[in-house]
Amino acid sequence: MLLFFILGLLVHFVFFASIFDIYFTSPLVHGMTPQFTSLPPPARRLVLFVADGLRADSLYELDENGDSRAPFIRNIIMHEGSWGISHTRVPTESRPGHVALIAGFYEDVSAVAKGWKENPVEFDSLLNESKYTWGWGSPDILSMFAKDVSGDHVFIHTYDADDEDFGAHDVTKLDTWVFDNVKEFFRAARNNQSLFSKLNEEKIVFFLHLLGIDTNGHAHRPSSREYKDNIKIVDAGIKEMVSMFKHFYGNDGKTAFVFTADHGMTDWGVHGAGHPSETLTPFVTWGAGIKYPQNVSTQQFEDAFLKEWKLENWKRQDINQADIAPLMASLIGVPFPLNSVGILPLDYLNNTDLFKAESIFTNAIQILEQFKVKMTQKKEVTLSFLFTPFKLLSESKQHNILRKARSYIKQRKYDEAISLCKELIHLALKGLSYYHTYDRFFLGITVVLGFVGWTSYASLLILKFHSNLPRGGSKEVKKPSRLLQYSFVAIGVLVAFFLLIQAYPWTYYIYCLLPVPIWYAVLREFQVIQDLVASLLSCPPSHFVGYLLVSTLGIEVLVLSFFYRYMLTAGLIAFAGWPFITQLWTRAKRTSLNWIFFSLLLAVFPLMPVVGRKPDISLVMTAGLLVLLLSLFVVASLTKRKDSFVNEELPLHLLQMLSMVLSMYVVYSTDNSLLKKQGLPLINQIISWIILASSFVLPLLSPPILFERLFSILLSLMSTYILLSRGYEALFPLVLSCLMFAWIHMEQETLQQSGVSCKQKVNSIQFIYNTDLTQLRQLCLDDIRRAFFLVFFLVTAFFGTGNIASVNSFDVTSVYCFLTVFSPFIMGALMMWKILIPFVLVMCAFEAVQLTTQLSSKGLFLMVLVISDIMALHFFFLVRDYGSWLDIGTSISHYVIVMSMTMVLVFLNGLAQLLTTKKLTLCGKPKSHLI
Structure with missing residues (x-):
C-alpha cells in the first residue's frame, strides 16, 4: 500500500501538471522581425505614470462635496487629452498588469508563479525598444523590466523593499519618494552634460511607478480616507511632474503623457480575481500626438458610470490593457513590442490619416509575424497528413489583404485600408489562439483516459482488499496472460514512436504513456470486475x-x-x-x-x-x-x-x-x-x-x-x-x-x-x-x-x-x-x-x-x-x-x-x-x- 500511495502521488502530480501544458503554456514565440512606421512620430519622449491599485471609479467619481479627488487629471480630461477605461485581465496582479501595459501581451499564469522580480520568460517590451528609459519606483516592478535588456539603456531608481510597509504611519512616501527623486534627477541633469544630451534624444521613456495607492488600499480599504487622500497626492505630484517636464524641455510640445493603473481593487482591499472593481482601471493620455477632448451629446455604454462621474459630455474611449503598448510605441516611433497582441487604438491619435493607416498596417504585420512563426513551429513538429492549418487565414488570403491595404494607402483610401488591417489583425489573433491550443484536445483525451483508468483501479483495490465482495470462480490468483502484457507493451511502443517522430516535448510522453500501465493494472483485475458484475446482477x-x-x-x-x-x-x-x-x-x-x-x-x-x-x-x-x-x-x-x-x-x-x-x-x-x-x-x-x-x-x-x-x-x-x-x-x-x-x-x-x-x-x-x-x-x-x-x-x-x-x-x-x-x-x-x-x-x-x-x-x-x-x-x-x-x-x-x-x-x-x-x-x- 505504501508503494500504491507513492505511485498515487506521482500520478496525481502528473494530472495536476497537465493543466499547465494544456491551458497555461506561454503564448510567446521568438524570431519575428521588429516592425515600425517610417513616418516621423508626433512625440520625442513618453512619460508613463502607473498608479498601482487605482480603481477607475475612485479616480473619476466626485467626492461628497461634488469636487474631484484628482482635479488636475479631470482638467486634462476636459481640456487637453482623451480618456477611458482600461480593461485588464485576470490575474489582476502587479506583474501581469505591467507586462500587459509595457509589453502588450497577457502573461500566462505559470510565468507569474515562476518569478516575481525576474523574467521567467524572455519577452520584448517598450523599454527594450526605446533609446533610453529611466524608471523610478518599486524594486519588484522596475527590476522585472531592467533584467536582461539588450544594451545599457534602461536605468532604474528604486527605494528599499522594506519601505513597502502596510503598517507604516504614512505610505504615501512611496509616491512622494518617486516625485522627489525625479525632480532631483532633472536638477542634476543640468550639470551633467552626458546625461543632459541623453535626455534630449528622441525615442526615450520615463516610467514612474506609484505604489502608495495600492499599499493604502490593502491597509485601509479603497473607501478609506487614506486611499482617497493618496489619490490627491498622486494628482498633485503628476501636476508638478508635467510642469517640470514642460519647463525642462521648453514647452516644445514633443512630450506624450500616459496615466493608468495595472489593476484595481475590491471594496475589501484585495485584488487578483475578476471583479469589475479589479479589472476596470483608469486611462488618461495627453500631449504630443493625442486627440483633444471631444464633446458629445450621447455615448453608448451599458454602465451608469458616466452620469455618476459627471463626464457624460466628454467622449469616453475604452481600451484593452494590452492596447496601451502599441499606442505608446506609435507615439514615440519605436518598433511595436514583438510579442504584443494589442491593437493600436486609432481614436486616441491626433495625427494624419496617412499616419494612422501606416501605423495600423505596421501593427497588422507585427501580429501576422507572430502568427507565421507559430504556424511554422507547429507545422514542423506535426506529420504532414495530420496537420490541419488555420483555414480562415491562408497564405493567399494574407497576401491579398496586405496587397489591397497597401494599394488603398497609395490611393489615399485610408478608411478602407484601416478596415482591412483590422480584419487581418483579428484573423491573425484567432490563428494565434488556434495554434496555441492546437494540441489541447489531444492532451485532454490522454489525461481523461488516465483519470478514468486511475479511478477505476482505485475502486477495484477497494473491492479487492477492503470489502466483503463475494468471490466467484477459482480462489487462486491468476497471473495476467502473456498476450495482455505484450499487447500493452506494443501500445506503449507505438505511442512513444508516434510522439518521437513529431518531436513533442518530454512532458507529452508522460501524459500519453501514463494511461498504458494504468489500464494494464485495471485489466489485470478482471476477476474482481467479474465478481462485481455478478454481485450487482444478484442484488435488487x-x-x-x-x-x-x-x-x-x-x-x-x-x-x-x-x-x-x-x-x-x-x-x-x-x-x-x-x-x-x-x-x-x-x-x-x-x-x-x-x-x-x-x-x-x-x-x-x-x-x-x-x-x-x-x-x-x-x-x-x-x-x-x-x-x-x-x-x-x-x-x-x-x-x-x-x-x-x-x-x-x-x-x-x-x-x-x-x-x-x-x-x-x-x-x-x-x-x-x-x-x-x-x-x-x-x-x-x-x-x-x-x-x-x-x-x-x-x-x-x-x-x-x-x-x-x-x-x-x-x-x-x-x-x-x-x-x-x-x-x-x-x-x-x-x-x-x-x-x-x-x-x-x-x-x-x-x-x-x-x-x-x-x-x-x-x-x-x-x-x-x-x-x-x-x-x-x-x-x-x-x-x-x-x-x-x-x-x-x-x-x-x-x-x-x-x-x-x-x-x-x-x-x-x-x-x-x-x-x-x-x-x-x-x-x-x-x-x-x-x-x-x-x-x-x-x-x-x-x-x-x-x-x-x-x-x-x-x-x-x-x-x-x-x-x-x-x-x-x-x-x-x-x-x-x-x-x-x-x-x-x-x-x-x-x-x-x-x-x-x-x-x-x-x-x-x-x-x-x-x-x-x-x-x-x-x-x-x-x-x-x-x-
Whole structure:
C-alpha cells in the first residue's frame, strides 16, 4: 500500500501538471522581425505614470462635496487629452498588469508563479525598444523590466523593499519618494552634460511607478480616507511632474503623457480575481500626438458610470490593457513590442490619416509575424497528413489583404485600408489562439483516459482488499496472460514512436504513456470486475439505482458548491436530518441534538459575505471569549472526572488558555496601533510568532486520549487562527470543531446501531499510531457515507468563509499581527496556513472517526481519493477557454483546487496523525502516556 500511495502521488502530480501544458503554456514565440512606421512620430519622449491599485471609479467619481479627488487629471480630461477605461485581465496582479501595459501581451499564469522580480520568460517590451528609459519606483516592478535588456539603456531608481510597509504611519512616501527623486534627477541633469544630451534624444521613456495607492488600499480599504487622500497626492505630484517636464524641455510640445493603473481593487482591499472593481482601471493620455477632448451629446455604454462621474459630455474611449503598448510605441516611433497582441487604438491619435493607416498596417504585420512563426513551429513538429492549418487565414488570403491595404494607402483610401488591417489583425489573433491550443484536445483525451483508468483501479483495490465482495470462480490468483502484457507493451511502443517522430516535448510522453500501465493494472483485475458484475446482477435493481442516484447527487452538490456557496448550506441542512432517517434520534437524542444544532449553525457561514469585506475585531474577540468559556467548562468537567488531571494536565490547559488571551490582546492592540498609524508593535510581532510556533508543540504535550487531545489541538490552532482573523471567520473553526465532536459521537452510535460492538467509550479511546489490524473490519456501504462526509467537510472548510478569490487573492490585513512589510512569500505562507487550519481540524476528527468505527484508514482514504478524483474529472470537463476571463480563470482554478486537495490530503493525513498520536514528555514528567 505504501508503494500504491507513492505511485498515487506521482500520478496525481502528473494530472495536476497537465493543466499547465494544456491551458497555461506561454503564448510567446521568438524570431519575428521588429516592425515600425517610417513616418516621423508626433512625440520625442513618453512619460508613463502607473498608479498601482487605482480603481477607475475612485479616480473619476466626485467626492461628497461634488469636487474631484484628482482635479488636475479631470482638467486634462476636459481640456487637453482623451480618456477611458482600461480593461485588464485576470490575474489582476502587479506583474501581469505591467507586462500587459509595457509589453502588450497577457502573461500566462505559470510565468507569474515562476518569478516575481525576474523574467521567467524572455519577452520584448517598450523599454527594450526605446533609446533610453529611466524608471523610478518599486524594486519588484522596475527590476522585472531592467533584467536582461539588450544594451545599457534602461536605468532604474528604486527605494528599499522594506519601505513597502502596510503598517507604516504614512505610505504615501512611496509616491512622494518617486516625485522627489525625479525632480532631483532633472536638477542634476543640468550639470551633467552626458546625461543632459541623453535626455534630449528622441525615442526615450520615463516610467514612474506609484505604489502608495495600492499599499493604502490593502491597509485601509479603497473607501478609506487614506486611499482617497493618496489619490490627491498622486494628482498633485503628476501636476508638478508635467510642469517640470514642460519647463525642462521648453514647452516644445514633443512630450506624450500616459496615466493608468495595472489593476484595481475590491471594496475589501484585495485584488487578483475578476471583479469589475479589479479589472476596470483608469486611462488618461495627453500631449504630443493625442486627440483633444471631444464633446458629445450621447455615448453608448451599458454602465451608469458616466452620469455618476459627471463626464457624460466628454467622449469616453475604452481600451484593452494590452492596447496601451502599441499606442505608446506609435507615439514615440519605436518598433511595436514583438510579442504584443494589442491593437493600436486609432481614436486616441491626433495625427494624419496617412499616419494612422501606416501605423495600423505596421501593427497588422507585427501580429501576422507572430502568427507565421507559430504556424511554422507547429507545422514542423506535426506529420504532414495530420496537420490541419488555420483555414480562415491562408497564405493567399494574407497576401491579398496586405496587397489591397497597401494599394488603398497609395490611393489615399485610408478608411478602407484601416478596415482591412483590422480584419487581418483579428484573423491573425484567432490563428494565434488556434495554434496555441492546437494540441489541447489531444492532451485532454490522454489525461481523461488516465483519470478514468486511475479511478477505476482505485475502486477495484477497494473491492479487492477492503470489502466483503463475494468471490466467484477459482480462489487462486491468476497471473495476467502473456498476450495482455505484450499487447500493452506494443501500445506503449507505438505511442512513444508516434510522439518521437513529431518531436513533442518530454512532458507529452508522460501524459500519453501514463494511461498504458494504468489500464494494464485495471485489466489485470478482471476477476474482481467479474465478481462485481455478478454481485450487482444478484442484488435488487432498486438498491443499486438508489445508491447510484444518492452518490451522484452528493457529488454534484459538492461540484456545485464551488460555483454556489449556498449549496453547502443546503447540504448541511440535509445532514441535520440524518438522525431522523437512521432512527438515531430515538437511540441518542442528546448526541443527535448536538449534531442538528451545530449542522444548522455551520450552515449559516456559506450564506454570509466573503471574508474581508467588513472587518470587525469585536467578532474576533467574541470568538476568543467563547473558546475561553468552553475551555473553562472542559477544565471543570475533567477536574471532576479524574484526580491526576490537576497535577498533570491542568498546567497545559492553562497555558493554552493564556495563549488564547495573548492572541486576543495582540489582535486588539495591533488593530488600535495601526488605526493610530503607529505601526506594528515589536512585542506584538514577537508574541504572534511564538504563539504560531507553540501551536505545533503544545498539543503533543497532552495525553493521546481522544477527547483531550482533540480539544488541545483546537485550543492551539484557534490561538493562531485568532491572530489571522479580521471578522466573523474567527467563529468558523470553533463551530466546525463542535460539529466534528458531534460527528465522532454520531458515528459510534451508528456503529452500535448496526450491531458492531465498541470496546471503549469515546472519552476513553486513545489515539494509537500502529493500529492492531485484527481490530479492523471490512468496508460496508455505510462507509461510503463516512468518506463523503469527510470530503464535504473539507470543501466546507475551504469555502465556508470565502470563495474562489480566496485562492488567487487574499486580504493582506489578516497577517498584520505577524508582519506589515510587504513580503509576498511569507504573507502567502501565513494565509495558506490560515486556510489549512480548518482542514487540519477536520482531518484530526476523521482520525477519531476511524478509531471509533474500527475502520482501516487505507480503505477509507481510497474512497475519499475516488470521490475527489470524480470531482476533479468534472472540473476537467468544465474548464473553459471561451467567455469572460473571469469564467476561464475560475474554471481552471476549480480544477487546480480539487487536484491540490487530493494531493494535500496525504500531507494533512500525516499531519493529523502526528498531532493526534505523538506524545512529547518533558523532563521529570511521568511517561504513562508516551506512545
